Amino acid sequence: MAHSRHYLMCRPDHFAVEYAINPWMDPEAGADAATAVRQWEGLKDAYEELGHKVSLINPIDGLPDMVFAANGALVVGGRVYGARFANAERAAEGPAYLRWFTDNGFATAMEPTETNEGEGDFLTLDEVILAGTGFRTAITAHKQAQEFLGRPVVTLQLVDPRYYHLDTALFPIDGRNVAYYPGAFSAGSREVLRHMFPDAVLASAEDAAVLGLNAVSDGHNVVINVEAGELALELKRRGLNVIPVDLSELRKAGGGPKCCTLEIRV
Numbered sequence: 695m696a697h698s699r700h701y702l703m704c705r706p707d708h709f710a711v712e713y714a715i716n717p718w719m720d721p722e723a724g725a726d727a728a729t730a731v732r733q734w735e736g737l738k739d740a741y742e743e744l745g746h747k748v749s750l751i752n753p754i755d756g757l758p759d760m761v762f763a764a765n766g767a768l769v770v771g772g773r774v775y776g777a778r779f780a781n782a783e784r785a786a787e788g789p790a791y792l793r794w795f796t797d798n799g800f801a802t803a804m805e806p807t808e809t810n811e812g813e814g815d816f817l818t819l820d821e822v823i824l825a826g827t828g829f830r831t832a833i834t835a836h837k838q839a840q841e842f843l844g845r846p847v848v849t850l851q852l853v854d855p856r857y858y859h860l861d862t863a864l865f866p867i868d869g870r871n872v873a874y875y876p877g878a879f880s881a882g883s884r885e886v887l888r889h890m891f892p893d894a895v896l897a898s899a900e901d902a903a904v905l906g907l908n909a910v911s912d913g914h915n916v917v918i919n920v921e922a923g924e925l926a927l928e929l930k931r932r933g934l935n936v937i938p939v940d941l942s943e944l945r946k947a948g949g950g951p952k953c954c955t956l957e958i959r960v
């Protein structure tokens with residue numbers, strides 16, 4: 695099918711909130727792995743019903759955030775730029791994801807020297823890769839990714855700790871346009887976004903606060919957190935097919951649909 699995508703996902707069998715590395719996480723409140731698995735299955739089913747291919751990486755006991763596959767790498771044109779996590783709690787995920795790619799025939803794979811959290815902070819459009827920095831991914835990784843992937847990388851400065859990854863504050867609607875929450879970005883980066891995307895969808899603080907920007911679009915269908923009502927209406931007004939999903943359990947760790955989804959672009 696024309697809009698078919700290939701996604702890598704990781705079943706949240708070992709999901710938990712045991713540490714706090716972002717403001718959404720409260721280890722005292724915890725989270726329920728069984729509920730997370732059920733909600734995650736709903737997301738996987740939604741992709742498969744849309745005709746997308748889903749591959750799975752085995753979850754590893756002791757890595758409760760491994761469900762957030764988007765952070766595991768950045769894959770463009772079949773080249774795999776590996777992740778190097780900012781926090782020790784997730785450090786082992788980088789090599790695990792890179793190994794999945796080398797085991798599955800991706801010969802051009804790079805173990806990065808610079809701190810970066812994969813598609814959490816790198817979002818790929820047709821002509822450019824947008825890259826977040828400020829909380830997790832180092833600006834030096836933007837340069838390294840550009841050199842390795844041969845695509846222009848545009849740096850965007852994140853300023854609100856609740857929106858610690860670029861993909862919590864912006865998603866590509868298609869290869870040329872995006873939706874974003876302006877409050878997550880510095881004044882200079884807001885100007886860059888206005889300049890690059892004059893027709894962007896601007897999300898409200900309320901929709902950002904339910905991780906409504908952590909959505910996955912194939913250019914026609916947008917899989918988005920069910921609570922992001924106003925944003926969903928605007929996307930529908932623009933002719934997109936909106937598929938709401940409930941990932942409230944995973945939001946307790948600071949993640950949504952996009953966090954659970956690593957796109958494999960060959």
Ligand SMILES: CN(C)C(=N)NCCC[C@H](N)C(=O)O
Nearest residue numbers: 716762764814859947949953
């Ligand atoms: C948007 N993406 C990929 C994410 N925002 N990922 C969720 C990571 C959550 C994890 N507890 C962490 O803080 O790293």
